[in-house]
Amino acid sequence: RKEVEQDPGPFNVPEGATVAFNCTYSNSASQSFFWYRQDCRKEPKLLMSVYSSGNEDGRFTAQLNRASQYISLLIRDSKLSDSATYLCVVNFYSGNTPLVFGKGTRLSVIA
Amino acid sequence: SQTIHQWPATLVQPVGSPLSLECTVEGTSNPNLYWYRQAAGRGLQLLFYSIGIDQISSEVPQNLSASRPQDRQFILSSKKLLLSDSGFYLCAWDTGRGEDTQYFGPGTRLTVL
Numbered sequence: 001r002k003e004v005e006q007d008p009g010p011f012n013v014p015e016g017a018t019v020a021f022n023c024t025y026s027n028s029a030s031q032s033f034f035w036y037r038q039d040c041r042k043e044p045k046l047l048m049s050v051y052s053s054g055n056e057d058g059r060f061t062a063q064l065n066r067a068s069q070y071i072s073l074l075i076r077d078s079k080l081s082d083s084a085t086y087l088c089v090v091n092f093y094s095g096n097t098p099l100v101f102g103k104g105t106r107l108s109v110i111a
Numbered sequence: 112s113q114t115i116h117q118w119p120a121t122l123v124q125p126v127g128s129p130l131s132l133e134c135t136v137e138g139t140s141n142p143n144l145y146w147y148r149q150a151a152g153r154g155l156q157l158l159f160y161s162i163g164i165d166q167i168s169s170e171v172p173q174n175l176s177a178s179r180p181q182d183r184q185f186i187l188s189s190k191k192l193l194l195s196d197s198g199f200y201l202c203a204w205d206t207g208r209g210e211d212t213q214y215f216g217p218g219t220r221l222t223v224l
Binding site: 031032034041042043044045046049087091098099101102103104 | 145153154155157160170199201211212213214215216217218220
């Protein structure tokens with residue numbers, strides 16, 4: 001069974017805080033991983049891919065732990081504009097197979 | 112660069128009426144195409160995906176259908192809408208070359224009354 005589990009939140013944090021989200025997935029053979037961001041009433045947009053060695057893009061750091069089958073997203077120095085729902089996404093197989101989306105974690109950054 | 116279009120942006124339809132939502136992609140060829148639905152406060156539900164013209168896979172049996180009459184055109188249809196069909200319908204594409212990243216259209220917000 002293909003499952004991606006996330007804490008739905010909401011996470012309410014003050015500006016400048018560091019916040020971390022975790023996501024677990026059900027298949028140890030999963031091939032690729034992503035974090036998407038979805039603003040209210042908008043389409044999801046790719047935030048970053050998640051690589052085995054971990055990767056960083058400015059204030060955002062994504063890490064993959066294959067042994068424990070979880071992915072994390074760390075946001076440092078939170079901004080008001082970071083308020084959104086963050087979707088964890090997994091490709092369980094290689095080739096032309098659909099991605100599986102988690103239900104998302106809602107983040108509210110408060111002034 | 113590639114772009115994806117969806118229309119209409121919003122739609123209000125009575126129960127029992129038909130539905131046709133259209134999605135087109137520009138700037139790429141042989142994409143994989145996807146239809147998702149997101150009910151209010153819920154996650155993304157994959158409805159259909161297509162790896163080529165007239166090749167449609169259905170993920171969830173229901174009163175919806177999909178067609179791909181051209182390489183970059185994906186249509187979602189229903190003969191008779193139900194109240195439970197209300198939601199945010201998103202079309203997405205990827206390159207079909209194993210690169211995985213999906214790109215979403217702006218979506219259609221459907222309300223069935």
